[in-house]
Amino acid sequence: MRLLLILLVLILSRNPITAQTNTYTISFENAVHHEAKVEVTFPDLNEDKLSVRMSRSSPGRYALHEFAKNVYGFKAMDSKGKRLPVSRPDPYSWNITGHDGTVHISYTLFANRGGGTYSQIDETHAHLNIPATFMYAPTLSDRKVEVNFKVRKDLNWKVATQLPLVSGTIYAAPNLHYFMDSPTEISDFGLREFNVDGQTIQLVLHHNGTEEELNTYFEKVKKVVLAEQEVYGELPRFDYGKYTFLACYIPNASGDGMEHRNSTILTSTRSLDDGGMERNIGTVSHEFFHAWNVERIRPNSLEPFNFEAANMSGALWFAEGFTSYYTGLILCRAGLSSPEEYIEGLSGTFNYVWNSPARQFFNPIEMSFQAPFVDAATAVDPVNRENMFISYYSYGSVLGLALDLSLRSEELNLDDYMKLVWEKYGKTQTAYSIEDLHQSLNQYAGAAFGDTFFNSYIYKSEMPDYQSLLGSVGVLLKTNPEVAYFGASVSLDGDGNGEIKTNPKMESPVYKANLDKGDIITSINGEPFPDGKQFDDFLSQFKPKDILKIEFERFGIPKSTDVELISSPAYSILPMEKDGAKPTKKQLEARKAWLKVE
Structure with missing residues (x-):
């Protein structure tokens, strides 16, 4: 037994657990x-x-993003620095052979878009989304990852990330998936935090504003x-x-x-001093x-997340909406x-969904399936989104x-x-199906209620009776039949004429x-x-x-036509008292319960 223990110690000393760690330096x-400059070491390899x-x-x-296009200067070496043969089976991959059990790669990354998908590197910050930054080996996805962010000390850079700190500027991830899910902000940021x-809960803010603005904004974040x-x-x-908010509010x-x-x-x-204090806080609330x-109450259609293909889910009307x-x-x-x-801010989203011709083509599940085509996806061919697509964000929002309001009645x-969905699927980390959401609503509100909602508004594209629902909380839904409607956006071109900028709405x-x-x-x-003159202002002189x-001209050929205006289908949503009506005590109490205000 003692000999076996000694042998085990010797084996571990030669092949420590850390050898199963893929290491990155940037x-x-x-x-x-x-x-x-990115360097990666993959040690202790078994495959040729x-x-x-x-x-x-x-x-x-949910869409495809070709991060490989920003990689160049790729090199692969073994543990002794010997250059290794590399082949390219497709635009996204590099195959490396002839190694001695270790592969060390290096490459240059170009990055200049600071948002939620790509990376941005300049002398203000290194804003890193991990999939846009680091190569990975699919067969080694279960390995631990360590990454050394070599900060620019001359720029007073610091590191903010959800990755746990190892030491200095070295951070770890238990596996590839967590690593890929861990954006990192490296800059001279401000930091505020509180305990719940x-x-x-941390707010990391990279901005050009004052400490007082950061303090004021942090109070808003806490309230959210x-x-x-x-x-x-x-x-x-x-x-x-x-939990860390990684905020960059910079030009x-x-x-x-x-x-x-x-x-x-x-x-x-x-x-923050140019409208961001009010306008940026909505993104804080959403995210x-x-x-x-979505992170813990998670649709099974997104599990496991696929880093090699588009990720499609029919549940985005719920997850995003x-x-x-x-x-x-x-x-x-x-x-x-x-x-x-x-209340008045509901009008824009409601009109977009209610008046869209797209509901004749797709229900909310099918709209969710469109995400790979619209979620920051790019294409050069024209599309007919005005008539065949409603954002699952907006569609789900008005259904929510x-x-x-239906439940409150x-x-x-x-x-x-x-809360029920959270208890069943979020806390237990059990990925849900749309049928699970349906059955949970049946459990909560009764089968008749749940079946009606899902069969009418989720599996089909019918619309609820919003006038009655909003009326239950003392809110008015009304149109103005005297306002004329044209059906497309028109703006000035360079010659003082009007160019139709959008596909006309069907009918x-x-x-x-x-x-x-x-x-x-x-x-x-x-x-x-x-x-x-704005075209909408010009139209205001006319009646239905x-x-x-x-x-007009089309492809340089003069043409003419007659357009008969109709009443605008746009609705206004406003408290009844703003229209001169007096809501009942019951309506006002229901509104207070809904909005949780006095």
């Missing part, structure tokens, strides 16, 4: 030109050929965190006892927000709600917007509103349904008149196009049933 000497690749997708995104039920905790009754148990960033398991990216070009809904419903509601409950602002509420006046996107309107009713005689 440095930023040429940050001024948006470059990073090692395949490494760049990801094609990123946690929280034994866990730390506590209001969302109230929905579920508790915070998630964060893996390392900490060179790109507006975005992206949830991760124990952190979120928040980026905006709006500074932190994802700490429950219900989160969007709570985004504005939480700001109201937290006292960061007034009830009137919140309807479900909440039964003396129930959406908060408690979300709208402009659609029926056979006008199309790209047509150039040269005159209306014999007069030149109204140069210097008025006819506009339009001269």
Whole structure:
């Protein structure tokens, strides 16, 4: 027995557990030109050929992103520094042979988009989304990862990430998936934190503003965190006892927000003193709600996340859409917007969904399937989104509103349904199906209620009776039949004419008149196009049933048509008292319970 123990110690000393750790180093000497130098070591290899690749997708995104296009100067060596043969089986992969059990690779990364998907490197920061930055070996995905972020001390850079600290600027991940899900902000940022039920909530803010602005904004963030905790009754148990908001509000960033398991990216070009204090907080509300809904209450269609392909899910109307419903509601409950602002702010999303022709083609599940085509995906061919797509964010948001108000008419509420789903699927880390959501609603509100909601509004694309539902909380839903409607967006071109900028809405006046996107309107009713005036303002002088005689050019050929205007289908949503009506005591009490305001 003693001999066996000695042999075991000798084996472990020669092959320590750390040998099963893939190590990364990234440095930023040429940050001024948006470059990073990346080095990776894969030790203790058993296979003759090692395949490494760049990801094609990123946690929280559903479309393909070709990160490999920004990699160059690739080299592979063995443990002694010998250059190894490399072949390229596809645009995303590198196959390495002839190694001695260790492969050391190095490459240069170009990165200049600071948002929730790509990376950005310059002399203000190194903003790193891991899939856009680091190569990986798919066959070694279960290995531990360590990464050394070699900060620019001359720029006073520090590291912020959900990765646990090893020492200095070295951080660890238990496996590839957690590593890929761990965005990192390296900059001269400000830091604020507070404790909630034994866990730390951090706000890391990279901005050009003052400490006072950071303090003020941090108070708003705290209110959001506590209001969302109230929905579920508790915070998630964060893996390392900490949750970090990684905020970059700088001119060179790109507006975005992206949830991760124990952190979120928040980026905006709006500074806190230029409207960002109010406008950026909505992204905070949305992304932190994802700490429950999508990160832990997780659809089975996204498990496991595939780094090599697009990730499609039919549950985004719930994962993203219900989160969007709570985004504005939480700001109201937290006292960061007034009830009137919140209620009137519902109009835009409601009109977008209610008046879209797309519901005749796809239900909310099928709209969710469109995510790989729209979620920051890029393509050069024109599409007909105006008529065949409704964002699952918006679609799910208005359905969340309807479900909440419908439940409240039964003396129930959406908060408690979300708590039930949290208990069943979030806390247990059990990925759910859409049928699971259906059955959970049946469990909470009864089979008749749950079946009606899912069969009418989720599996089909019918719409609830919003007028009655909003009326139950003293809110008015109304149209103005005197306002004229055209059916497409028109703006000035360089020659003082009007160019149709969007695909006409199906069955709208402009659609029926056979006008199309790209047509150039040269005159209306014999007069030149109204140069210097917004087209909507120009239309305000006309009434429904008025006819506009339009001269236009298509592909340089003069044409003419008549457009008969109709009443605008747009609705206004507002408190009844703003329209001169007096809500009942019951309606006002229901509104207070809904918005949680006095």
